Amino acid sequence: MENREKVLEKIKKLAQSPVNxxxxxxFIGEDEMELIKGLDLSAVKEIKRSGDGAVELKFIDRVExxxxxxxxxxxxxxDQLYRALEKSAKREKGES
Numbered sequence: 001m002e003n004r005e006k007v008l009e010k011i012k013k014l015a016q017s018p019v020n021x022x023x024x025x026x027f028i029g030e031d032e033m034e035l036i037k038g039l040d041l042s043a044v045k046e047i048k049r050s051g052d053g054a055v056e057l058k059f060i061d062r063v064e065x066x067x068x069x070x071x072x073x074x075x076x077x078x079d080q081l082y083r084a085l086e087k088s089a090k091r092e093k094g095e096s
Contacts, residue, residue: 014060017060022044025044045058046058
């Protein structure tokens, strides 16, 4: 699969990512923290947990993500954007 297609697939996946695991995270107790490793939290933008146990979850805006995808798929700057995203993803993975 071409790099551009990989990036588009990741953005599409992000736009469709489920929130089930984020909801599960809100109810994980202190003694269950090891469960976090297996959760898909890609839809989560922000998590706040207060001292009294209240949890606030903010999610990505799926409509905005899809609008962005539609606007940038064929833009003249798309190739630069895809290269920058790919470079960033490689850094996160520890690749050169």
